[in-house]
Amino acid sequence: MALIKSISGIRGTIGGKPGENLTPIDIVKFAAAYGTWARLRNKKSKLKIIVGRDARKSGSLVNSMVTSTLRSLGIDVIDLGMATTPTVEIAVTGTSADGGIIITASHNPAEWNALKLLNEKGEFLSALDGTKVLEIAANEDFEFISNDLTGSLENDHTWGKKHVDLILALDLVDIKSIKKAQFTVAIDCVNSVGGIILPQLLKSLGVARVLELNTIPDGNFAHNPEPLPDNLKGISEFVVKGGADIGFVVDPDVDRLAIICEDGTMFGEEYTLVSVSDYILKNTPGNTVSNLSSTKALRDITSGYGCEHYSASVGEVNVVAEMKNRNAVIGGEGNGGVIYPKLHYGRDALAGIALFLSHIAKTGLKCSSLRKLYPQYVIAKRKLTLDPDMDFRRITDAIKNHFKDHLTDERDGLWIENKNGWVQIRKSNTEPIIRIYAEGRNIREADELADTVIEIVKEK
Numbered sequence: 001m002a003l004i005k006s007i008s009g010i011r012g013t014i015g016g017k018p019g020e021n022l023t024p025i026d027i028v029k030f031a032a033a034y035g036t037w038a039r040l041r042n043k044k045s046k047l048k049i050i051v052g053r054d055a056r057k058s059g060s061l062v063n064s065m066v067t068s069t070l071r072s073l074g075i076d077v078i079d080l081g082m083a084t085t086p087t088v089e090i091a092v093t094g095t096s097a098d099g100g101i102i103i104t105a106s107h108n109p110a111e112w113n114a115l116k117l118l119n120e121k122g123e124f125l126s127a128l129d130g131t132k133v134l135e136i137a138a139n140e141d142f143e144f145i146s147n148d149l150t151g152s153l154e155n156d157h158t159w160g161k162k163h164v165d166l167i168l169a170l171d172l173v174d175i176k177s178i179k180k181a182q183f184t185v186a187i188d189c190v191n192s193v194g195g196i197i198l199p200q201l202l203k204s205l206g207v208a209r210v211l212e213l214n215t216i217p218d219g220n221f222a223h224n225p226e227p228l229p230d231n232l233k234g235i236s237e238f239v240v241k242g243g244a245d246i247g248f249v250v251d252p253d254v255d256r257l258a259i260i261c262e263d264g265t266m267f268g269e270e271y272t273l274v275s276v277s278d279y280i281l282k283n284t285p286g287n288t289v290s291n292l293s294s295t296k297a298l299r300d301i302t303s304g305y306g307c308e309h310y311s312a313s314v315g316e317v318n319v320v321a322e323m324k325n326r327n328a329v330i331g332g333e334g335n336g337g338v339i340y341p342k343l344h345y346g347r348d349a350l351a352g353i354a355l356f357l358s359h360i361a362k363t364g365l366k367c368s369s370l371r372k373l374y375p376q377y378v379i380a381k382r383k384l385t386l387d388p389d390m391d392f393r394r395i396t397d398a399i400k401n402h403f404k405d406h407l408t409d410e411r412d413g414l415w416i417e418n419k420n421g422w423v424q425i426r427k428s429n430t431e432p433i434i435r436i437y438a439e440g441r442n443i444r445e446a447d448e449l450a451d452t453v454i455e456i457v458k459e460k
Helices: 024-042 059-072 085-094 127-139 159-168 175-181 194-205 233-242 270-283 297-304 316-326 349-363 367-371 392-402 443-459
Strands: 003-006 009-013 048-053 076-082 100-103 112-118 153-155 184-188 209-213 246-250 257-261 288-291 309-312 330-333 337-339 378-385 414-418 421-427 433-440
Touching: 003 127, 009 024, 024 059, 024 112, 024 127, 048 059, 048 085, 059 076, 059 100, 059 112, 076 085, 085 100, 085 112, 085 159, 085 349, 159 194, 159 349, 175 194, 175 349, 184 194, 184 233, 194 209, 194 246, 194 349, 209 233, 233 246, 233 257, 246 349, 257 270, 257 349, 257 367, 270 288, 270 297, 270 330, 270 337, 270 349, 270 367, 288 297, 288 316, 297 309, 309 316, 316 330, 316 337, 337 349, 349 367, 378 443, 392 414, 392 421, 392 443, 414 433, 421 443, 433 443
Parallel strands: 048 076, 048 100, 076 153, 184 209, 184 246, 288 309, 288 330
Antiparallel strands: 003 009, 009 112, 100 112, 246 257, 330 337, 378 433, 414 421, 421 433
16 A cells, blocks of 8 residues: 655545555645645635546545635635546646546555646646645645635536537547548446546547447446556457447546557557657657657657657656647657646647547548557566665676666656667656666567666665
């Protein structure tokens, strides 16, 4: 069991002892720290904060504590109820709110929950702002107001439809082509909020038939919620059995998108961003951005259009900052996170679905045929438990010495370019682990590179 405090929020397993797990005391303390930070940042007499949650069973309880805490600081709260992360992000700017809290542990298992924090732009907090929230929480430097000054509470369940409408209005979302294609689409929403909004989006886009798997938003995750191949055997079989043209899988808060081909094979989570970027660049050439842990295929696709690709440290806030700096037309993370600035600066699986369907409808190709158009790379993803006694600098120095003639980047752990790819070792921001990612042209190359780094780590 664990409690992880970071600049992006607080995440942990429900229950247990305060300070060690995500308990009511920790939830109230962190919500109060965030509310205090928002007041200091905005310097307004009356603040408004958006709150939304995924379908985890602990969500209702956490939500009540968060909203009550904010109101006890004199802050007005608009509660969206069960809503996706990108929906909350859009609602922050759409209501001119001063920030937002999303109650979701994203891809973590059902026993986890978290508070993910947004600023007034509907974007995740910067490192500086996140550090300030952590300081306020550690010092308990907050003050509650008297009963007659309690903030108001408004329930607003309209933002799911508003989110869908904004996607439908995007210039590159081609509803006419999607309707003409008469797609049968299968979806797996892991019994969370995707089960509410994905069918609505697909029907609005003109998809002919929607096959639903795990769409009841009761928090009973039917499988490990991280959309990785080992967890998606059910949807693969479901796609083939139902004769679907495409399968879409989202995580519990719907900011990551995985795609299944018509033959049940994985399109590849890394290639969600690659394919959507291909479509965007074909119509609006410009710069692209992805994090250092994302496939090299995006760089290849971008250069093919005569455009520039730039990298960023892992984390949505870092990718967004680099996208703004480079005026990127598309960007995101290789974990299936598509960020399309024309809509908003946040990972959005719903936007990814609409853009991908437009792309494949206009090509007239099968999903598996489209996948074959892109450069072939494979990423081996490993993780090791983070021992508190580990000297991470000593480890990275040893790895650098082993690859001393290779190009390196130390913005986020250690990233090293290799002949046909790269390898990266970094501490996770959300779990007590070290992540080791290695890319090659095939799985053998990727595995060998990852194994080399793991051996160096074990020796230290």
